[in-house]
Amino acid sequence: MATSGATGRSATARSSDSKIWNNPTVRGVFWQIVMVVVVVGSVAYLANNAISNLERQHIASGFGFLSREAGFDISEKLIDYDPSYTYRDAFLVGLLNTFEVAGLGIVLATILGTLIGIARLSKNWLLSRLAQFYVELWRNIPLLLQLFFWYAILHVTAPGPRDAWHPLPGVFLSNRGLMFPVPSADPTHKYIWIAFFVAIIATVLLDWWGRKRQETTGQPFPIIGAAAGLIIGLPVLVFLLTGLHLQPDLPELKGFNFAGGASFSPELTALLVGLVIYTASYMAEIVRSGILAVSHGQTEAAGALGLRGGLILRLVVLPQALRIIIPPMTSQYLNLTKNSTLAVAIGFPDLVFVANTQMNQTGQAIEGISIIMATYLAISLSISLLMNIYNARIALKGR
Amino acid sequence: MKRILASAVFTLALGVAASAEAGQTLDNIKSKGVLTCGVNEGTAGFGLADSTGKYTGLDIDVCKAVATAILGSPDKIKFVPLSAPQRFTALQSGEVDILSRNTTWTLTREADLGLLFGPVTFYDGQGFLVKKSLNVKSAKQLSGATVCVQPGTTTELNLADYFRANKMELKPVVIEKLDEVENAFFSGRCDAYTTDSSGLAGTRVTKAQKPDDYIILPELISKEPLAPAVRQGDDQFYDIMRWSVFALLQAEEKGITSQNVDQMLKSEDPDIKRFLGVTPGNGKALGLDEKWAYNIIKSVGNYGEIFDRNVGKNSPLKLERGLNDLWTTGGLMYAPPPR
Numbered sequence: 001m002a003t004s005g006a007t008g009r010s011a012t013a014r015s016s017d018s019k020i021w022n023n024p025t026v027r028g029v030f031w032q033i034v035m036v037v038v039v040v041g042s043v044a045y046l047a048n049n050a051i052s053n054l055e056r057q058h059i060a061s062g063f064g065f066l067s068r069e070a071g072f073d074i075s076e077k078l079i080d081y082d083p084s085y086t087y088r089d090a091f092l093v094g095l096l097n098t099f100e101v102a103g104l105g106i107v108l109a110t111i112l113g114t115l116i117g118i119a120r121l122s123k124n125w126l127l128s129r130l131a132q133f134y135v136e137l138w139r140n141i142p143l144l145l146q147l148f149f150w151y152a153i154l155h156v157t158a159p160g161p162r163d164a165w166h167p168l169p170g171v172f173l174s175n176r177g178l179m180f181p182v183p184s185a186d187p188t189h190k191y192i193w194i195a196f197f198v199a200i201i202a203t204v205l206l207d208w209w210g211r212k213r214q215e216t217t218g219q220p221f222p223i224i225g226a227a228a229g230l231i232i233g234l235p236v237l238v239f240l241l242t243g244l245h246l247q248p249d250l251p252e253l254k255g256f257n258f259a260g261g262a263s264f265s266p267e268l269t270a271l272l273v274g275l276v277i278y279t280a281s282y283m284a285e286i287v288r289s290g291i292l293a294v295s296h297g298q299t300e301a302a303g304a305l306g307l308r309g310g311l312i313l314r315l316v317v318l319p320q321a322l323r324i325i326i327p328p329m330t331s332q333y334l335n336l337t338k339n340s341t342l343a344v345a346i347g348f349p350d351l352v353f354v355a356n357t358q359m360n361q362t363g364q365a366i367e368g369i370s371i372i373m374a375t376y377l378a379i380s381l382s383i384s385l386l387m388n389i390y391n392a393r394i395a396l397k398g399r
Numbered sequence: 400m401k402r403i404l405a406s407a408v409f410t411l412a413l414g415v416a417a418s419a420e421a422g423q424t425l426d427n428i429k430s431k432g433v434l435t436c437g438v439n440e441g442t443a444g445f446g447l448a449d450s451t452g453k454y455t456g457l458d459i460d461v462c463k464a465v466a467t468a469i470l471g472s473p474d475k476i477k478f479v480p481l482s483a484p485q486r487f488t489a490l491q492s493g494e495v496d497i498l499s500r501n502t503t504w505t506l507t508r509e510a511d512l513g514l515l516f517g518p519v520t521f522y523d524g525q526g527f528l529v530k531k532s533l534n535v536k537s538a539k540q541l542s543g544a545t546v547c548v549q550p551g552t553t554t555e556l557n558l559a560d561y562f563r564a565n566k567m568e569l570k571p572v573v574i575e576k577l578d579e580v581e582n583a584f585f586s587g588r589c590d591a592y593t594t595d596s597s598g599l600a601g602t603r604v605t606k607a608q609k610p611d612d613y614i615i616l617p618e619l620i621s622k623e624p625l626a627p628a629v630r631q632g633d634d635q636f637y638d639i640m641r642w643s644v645f646a647l648l649q650a651e652e653k654g655i656t657s658q659n660v661d662q663m664l665k666s667e668d669p670d671i672k673r674f675l676g677v678t679p680g681n682g683k684a685l686g687l688d689e690k691w692a693y694n695i696i697k698s699v700g701n702y703g704e705i706f707d708r709n710v711g712k713n714s715p716l717k718l719e720r721g722l723n724d725l726w727t728t729g730g731l732m733y734a735p736p737p738r
Contacts, residue, residue, distance in 0.1 A: 054513075056632050057491060057513035057630055057631050057632050058510075058513045058631050058632075059491060059511070059512060059513035060510075060511045071556045071559060071560070072550075072555050072556055072559050073555075073558075073559045073562075073569055073571050074571075075570055075571050075572060075573065082563070083556075083559035083560070083563055084563070148579075152582070152586075155583060155586045155587065155588040156586045160587045175586065175587050175588050176545065176588070254543065255542070255543045255544075256533075256541075256543045256544045256545065256590045257543060257544075257545060257570065257590075259543075266588065267572070344575050345574075345575065345576065345579070346574065346579070347572050347573050347574035347575075347579070347580075347583070349573065353550070353573070356484045356550060356551060356575070357484070357550045357551050357555070357573075359484065359488065359551075360483065360484045360487060360550070360551030360552075361507070361551065361556070362507070362511055362512075363487055363491070363507075363508070363511045363512030363513065364511075365488050365491070
């Protein structure tokens with residue numbers, strides 16, 4: 001068959017070209033329509049199939065169960081909850097627990113991953129080999145095994161609550177978790193919090209002013225020292241001025257376990273440690289490759305301008321590396337959040353855990369799964385959106 | 400594009416397969432030549448695979464009875480180990496034909512989950528296992544205790560109810576895998592472990608390094624009638640499952656065992672003749688071979704034999720018959736007349 005645009009086509013070929021099914025636009029539209037019909041048709045068929053099967057088997061459907069009493073207890077909760085609360089509350093408890101793990105995990109893994117990634121590029125042989133060993137070890141062991149490993153270590157090696165390790169006054173480590181004192185609530189504490197937030201705002205303003213001054217006069221401003229001074233100093237000053245109100249709430253062995261103070265449970269600790277160590281091994285490689293991708297000439301040029309090592313890294317190399325690092329880093333943030341669903345295996349009550357229990361008690365798996373899917377989709381899209389906004393901000397802008 | 404089309408066709412095919420599954424369970428089992436049975440991941444006495452992968456236990460024998468009734472052999476079974484949260488979805492979706500996995504018969508499970516429970520194969524109650532060195536003598540002393548429990552069980556709900564009703568403070572540790580939750584208890588992560596008392600007895604015997612270091616507290620905080628279950632919507636298969644269990648009870652009541660069942664074929668008792676298929680009728684009514692009950696007793700034994708070898712006097716668990724004795728000897732086990 002002659003191709004369109006070829007010279008010297010025969011009359012028959014020309015007439016077949018004009019046939020409607022040989023028109024590329026029409027063919028494109030035709031296949032698109034077929035595709036849409038197939039997709040919509042299969043979704044409708046599957047939905048109809050599911051609904052009729054549920055009806056025939058007399059399985060309840062709908063989200064009515066959300067306002068029924070949940071009846072099961074959840075060991076870790078950031079908000080008020082007991083078994084008399086509804087399934088909706090139980091889901092909220094699970095969601096907040098997921099946020100807690102994902103949020104802490106992302107921050108800690110970013111810090112650890114960046115440090116390891118930089119360490120891998122160190123000129124110190126031992127340090128770079130240790131970092132390499134770290135990456136190869138943790139990246140190649142399945143996360144689920146790592147979680148079991150950390151959890152087993154925590155509850156097998158740590159002593160029972162009655163012989164808890166006692167490294168510092170008021171701090172206890174046992175197989176029930178890490179217990180530590182927290183200041184008991186006092187009316188003056190809110191002023192300390194106010195001072196803390198004022199210090200943060202002041203730091204932002206100071207940083208803005210410092211940059212302006214450097215742009216006009218060339219004088220750098222020691223913003224890190226000033227920020228540390230403000231953020232630590234101001235609350236401490238307020239604490240001293242309001243009369244040193246500090247009553248520690250100490251953990252105490254009462255009956256079976258410790259009461260008072262605050263605690264990190266072995267489940268949360270094992271999950272966090274596992275997620276952070278595992279994800280950091282990937283992040284380290286991303287950071288390393290990002291830094292390596294910045295041409296060595298940039299470092300040399302910065303050196304020629306008289307900048308020292310730390311400043312070269314901070315002002316020249318990292319800002320350029322960041323542009324390369326952000327997109328793969330975003331996908332690691334998403335991975336960490338999604339991997340937090342492995343919490344079920346070691347008994348940390350995250351969203352999936354609550355949904356599993358709900359599905360089992362009510363038998364409504366489709367509803368439970370759709371709640372999980374919608375939630376993780378929303379979380380993932382939000383992380384992705386935020387990171388894309390950040391990426392757009394730091395991207396190289398053509399002028 | 401091609402790949403998307405292929406996967407669309409694939410999902411369509413899956414949908415068709417799922418709806419075909421909803422047909423006659425019995426025909427399906429006969430054409431496959433195998434009964435798919437959802438069982439426990441490992442509870443001594445009820446459902447436990449040994450080192451060679453061979454399953455034994457009371458729930459396993461119930462499955463074998465149903466398989467023998469339908470297919471004539473206790474070996475034509477595919478066992479699917481299921482965790483507590485997996486089990487009902489597996490049955491609803493047709494992944495297993497029958498769930499024989501120490502499951503408590505409750506109202507919501509029948510009304511909301513679309514299941515039908517067969518006769519109770521074990522009357523149980525929920526208890527607590529604690530370390531002797533804790534010096535706890537009663538469940539009432541457990542306020543503030545950390546309790547290990549599996550999720551998605553009636554046990555989890557009863558536990559919350561019991562602590563609420565007695566105004567005690569509860570710290571649950573809820574882990575899905577049986578092995579993991581037991582490890583957590585024995586390593587001291589929890590002060591107490593709660594499940595059905597038969598399960599506690601099995602755990603203590605098989606998993607504790609020194610079983611004598613642990614005691615089961617006297618309180619039973621719930622009724623746990625354990626029974627096999629099938630999907631709603633297939634009455635014939637439900638009948639077969641029910642009467643396979645009743646056959647085990649009927650045989651014990653009539654003194655028919657796997658040893659003497661061949662002599663019993665010559666019995667003059669019309670009840671026994673009907674039961675063993677010497678007088679035909681029962682098999683046809685159920686859509687089975689006339690020798691279905693004979694086959695069950697010959698290859699699996701009667702309920703008493705099953706009880707003794709799995710959880711009773713010939714097993715490491717050494718549980719008393721108690722409520723699980725026949726109605727003729729003071730227990731609750733009772734079969735309607737097979738006529």
